Amino acid sequence: MSTILDVARLAGVSTATVSRVINMPESVRENTRNKVLQAMEKCSYKYNSLARGFVTKRSNTIGLIIPNINNPVFAESTMGVQEHADKKNTRVILGNSYYKYSQEENLVKVLRESQIDGLIITTTNLKGNVLKNLVDEKFPFVLLFSTVKGGPFSAVGIDNYKGGYLATEHLVNLGHKRIGMVAGNFSMTDRSYHRWHGYKGCLRDSGLTYSKELLVQTDYSLSGGEASIKKLLCLPSPPTAVFCSNDYIALGALKGARDMGLTLPADLSIVGFDDMQTASYMVPALTTVHQPAYEMGRRAAEVLFQLIESPGKPLQDMMETNLIVRESTTAIPHTSSHQSRINKNQ
Amino acid sequence: MSTILDVARLAGVSTATVSRVINMPESVRENTRNKVLQAMEKCSYKYNSLARGFVTKRSNTIGLIIPNINNPVFAESTMGVQEHADKKNTRVILGNSYYKYSQEENLVKVLRESQIDGLIITTTNLKGNVLKNLVDEKFPFVLLFSTVKGGPFSAVGIDNYKGGYLATEHLVNLGHKRIGMVAGNFSMTDRSYHRWHGYKGCLRDSGLTYSKELLVQTDYSLSGGEASIKKLLCLPSPPTAVFCSNDYIALGALKGARDMGLTLPADLSIVGFDDMQTASYMVPALTTVHQPAYEMGRRAAEVLFQLIESPGKPLQDMMETNLIVRESTTAIPHTSSHQSRINKNQ
DNA sequence: TTGTACGCGTTATCAA
DNA sequence: TTGATAACGCGTACAA
Numbered sequence: 181m182s183t184i185l186d187v188a189r190l191a192g193v194s195t196a197t198v199s200r201v202i203n204m205p206e207s208v209r210e211n212t213r214n215k216v217l218q219a220m221e222k223c224s225y226k227y228n229s230l231a232r233g234f235v236t237k238r239s240n241t242i243g244l245i246i247p248n249i250n251n252p253v254f255a256e257s258t259m260g261v262q263e264h265a266d267k268k269n270t271r272v273i274l275g276n277s278y279y280k281y282s283q284e285e286n287l288v289k290v291l292r293e294s295q296i297d298g299l300i301i302t303t304t305n306l307k308g309n310v311l312k313n314l315v316d317e318k319f320p321f322v323l324l325f326s327t328v329k330g331g332p333f334s335a336v337g338i339d340n341y342k343g344g345y346l347a348t349e350h351l352v353n354l355g356h357k358r359i360g361m362v363a364g365n366f367s368m369t370d371r372s373y374h375r376w377h378g379y380k381g382c383l384r385d386s387g388l389t390y391s392k393e394l395l396v397q398t399d400y401s402l403s404g405g406e407a408s409i410k411k412l413l414c415l416p417s418p419p420t421a422v423f424c425s426n427d428y429i430a431l432g433a434l435k436g437a438r439d440m441g442l443t444l445p446a447d448l449s450i451v452g453f454d455d456m457q458t459a460s461y462m463v464p465a466l467t468t469v470h471q472p473a474y475e476m477g478r479r480a481a482e483v484l485f486q487l488i489e490s491p492g493k494p495l496q497d498m499m500e501t502n503l504i505v506r507e508s509t510t511a512i513p514h515t516s517s518h519q520s521r522i523n524k525n526q
Numbered sequence: 527m528s529t530i531l532d533v534a535r536l537a538g539v540s541t542a543t544v545s546r547v548i549n550m551p552e553s554v555r556e557n558t559r560n561k562v563l564q565a566m567e568k569c570s571y572k573y574n575s576l577a578r579g580f581v582t583k584r585s586n587t588i589g590l591i592i593p594n595i596n597n598p599v600f601a602e603s604t605m606g607v608q609e610h611a612d613k614k615n616t617r618v619i620l621g622n623s624y625y626k627y628s629q630e631e632n633l634v635k636v637l638r639e640s641q642i643d644g645l646i647i648t649t650t651n652l653k654g655n656v657l658k659n660l661v662d663e664k665f666p667f668v669l670l671f672s673t674v675k676g677g678p679f680s681a682v683g684i685d686n687y688k689g690g691y692l693a694t695e696h697l698v699n700l701g702h703k704r705i706g707m708v709a710g711n712f713s714m715t716d717r718s719y720h721r722w723h724g725y726k727g728c729l730r731d732s733g734l735t736y737s738k739e740l741l742v743q744t745d746y747s748l749s750g751g752e753a754s755i756k757k758l759l760c761l762p763s764p765p766t767a768v769f770c771s772n773d774y775i776a777l778g779a780l781k782g783a784r785d786m787g788l789t790l791p792a793d794l795s796i797v798g799f800d801d802m803q804t805a806s807y808m809v810p811a812l813t814t815v816h817q818p819a820y821e822m823g824r825r826a827a828e829v830l831f832q833l834i835e836s837p838g839k840p841l842q843d844m845m846e847t848n849l850i851v852r853e854s855t856t857a858i859p860h861t862s863s864h865q866s867r868i869n870k871n872q
Numbered sequence: 873t874t875g876t877a878c879g880c881g882t883t884a885t886c887a888a
Numbered sequence: 889t890t891g892a893t894a895a896c897g898c899g900t901a902c903a904a
Contacts, residue, residue: 230579230580234580402803555873580881877901882896883896887890
């Protein structure tokens with residue numbers, strides 16, 4: 181591996197000049213510049229940006245911590261982050277927390293040791309020491325898929341309460357009275373918790389009573405959605421509609437319901453959350469609350485670089501959500517043998 | 527930011543001792559060690575692994591280049607890579623090539639400048655200079671989702687020819703005679719090309735004639751699959767079964783076929799490739815060729831570290847593929863009004 | 873068991 | 889416009 185010193189010697193100039201050719205070519209006379217360029221060619225010189233980072237105290241690398249790259253929504257937001265990072269000539273190190281706080285804690289530590297310039301994190305625990313320390317030390321970071329609209333954190337997210345409300349309202353408008361919810365574990369993320377509050381809020385506003393038995397918490401997995409919907413459907417008085425706290429869970433729920441012999445959406449309406457790319461490819465095409473994942477990732481990166489380049493007050497950006505009605509929801513049938521049909525199929 | 531020098535001063539020892547406490551705690555007397563540990567605490571010392579990498583010439587970082595993190599199969603393999611990298615205390619920088627060679631070329635350059643210790647790459651172009659240079663310079667790298675079984679590259683992959691053969695054979699066994707294929711653009715990856723050869727090979731071995739019009743190439747997208755299947759179904763003599771070169775495309779195809787009014791699988795059998803997690807959640811559940819994506823990622827990382835730690839001959843590992851039969855394929859109906867049904871729905 | 877001193881590849885400061 | 893050189897934070901011979 182040749183260094184700028186080798187190049188300098190070969191070109192008969194100083195290392196400073198070589199460095200200038202690399203970083204501000206205009207500032208060196210064309211003649212000298214060409215000599216250097218040729219020398220670089222000759223020793224097949226490769227730039228060492230780690231050494232640079234060492235002196236400039238900028239690694240041109242950021243960290244991105246998400247719960248699970250397996251969830252297409254996080255894949256999309258990741259692409260948004262990457263796209264903007266690319267523009268800024270910055271690498272992104274990816275880590276999965278798997279919804280575990282300890283993992284998140286460790287990742288932050290490791291990433292900071294790697295001297296990342298900033299961090300984008302979809303956190304599992306808003307109140308833990310991880311974020312607190314980051315704030316105390318004025319380390320640049322942005323919450324992604326955030327639920328907070330104020331306070332000491334920079335954040336990009338949506339109004340999850342509103343999303344939950346929208347989803348439930350849609351079902352209420354279709355005439356449903358018994359509306360269940362399959363939620364991601366509240367201990368894993370507060371997004372699910374806020375969506376549940378939106379769900380409850382709408383129920384209240386609509387004069388429907390909230391029933392505890394109609395809530396099932398699960399991990400964020402396909403099989404979790406599948407198992408949870410079955411639980412709900414086996415209730416003595418099962419719901420006619422279910423709000424799932426993300427599309428991934430909803431996909432599992434769709435299958436679970438089918439497995440129990442239900443015809444969708446006639447026997448059961450399902451609403452998801454996220455509007456991941458495959459939502460319109462599901463059967464029935466999923467009615468869901470849209471979340472601009474890619475755009476949110478891009479925006480989070482924008483905010484982060486703003487923070488890095490000129491530290492200051494925390495920046496928050498809450499983006500728009502809206503309901504996308506597709507085929508997985510329908511009006512409740514008036515003369516329904518719904519109940520008996522379910523029991524028959526057990 | 528405090529450094530080991532600050533810690534050393536505070537503890538009244540030398541920097542070497544602090545370094546020892548960090549890297550080989552056993553080698554320093556308990557008494558001194560504790561003094562150092564306390565000092566570290568007091569200045570809230572943070573380890574700088576960039577500085578370490580600078581002297582050890584190891585960044586403890588590897589690069590991972592995939593076509594597109596949006597495709598769940600690549601998300602899974604990425605998790606496999608991360609899991610092993612974690613064990614090796616190594617960070618992974620992720621980059622998407624978007625199936626573009628120029629992007630791939632640039633990513634490799636940028637990553638190498640970042641002094642990554644090694645690279646895992648799902649390449650778009652086996653014959654380009656990118657890989658050639660890597661080999662020439664003896665830089666540790668592993669091809670992932672590779673089609674090569676020999677030569678100068680370390681690689682982890684499966685037999686794509688066999689996979690294509692298996693998929694087609696299944697359709698032949700079900701009695702299908704007109705079998706189409708929706709393939710990812712051959713210019714984007716040779717995986718698709720090999721699968722197509724498997725398809726052709728099986729057709730030949732089964733005494734069926736290969737018809738050029740039954741092959742459609744597309745980009746790797748849901749909408750690509752959707753549009754392509756429609757092209758095939760609009761043929762004067764449409765296929766009764768179609769092999770899609772991945773599940774993502776197959777998901778699009780499923781929708782395209784439904785949109786044209788077909789009943790699946792009765793009117794059309796579809797086989798995918800990959801067996802991504804949601805394959806069994808599709809409607810109908812997708813028959814597909816299984817590829818152990820997570821395991822392949824893990825294995826690629828294993829191979830890479832072996833290469834890094836003790837350079838030597840290239841290592842290849844071809845993993846097992848097999849067909850998973852689900853519900854999207856069925857025997858061709860003997861008395862079928864298939865043709866007319868399609869035309870009716872146009 | 874601990875300390876001294878050098879080197880890693882680059883940028884930045886200052887002087888020429 | 890160019891050059892000389894200190895500095896960045898750490899690991900590691902080598903010495904004590």
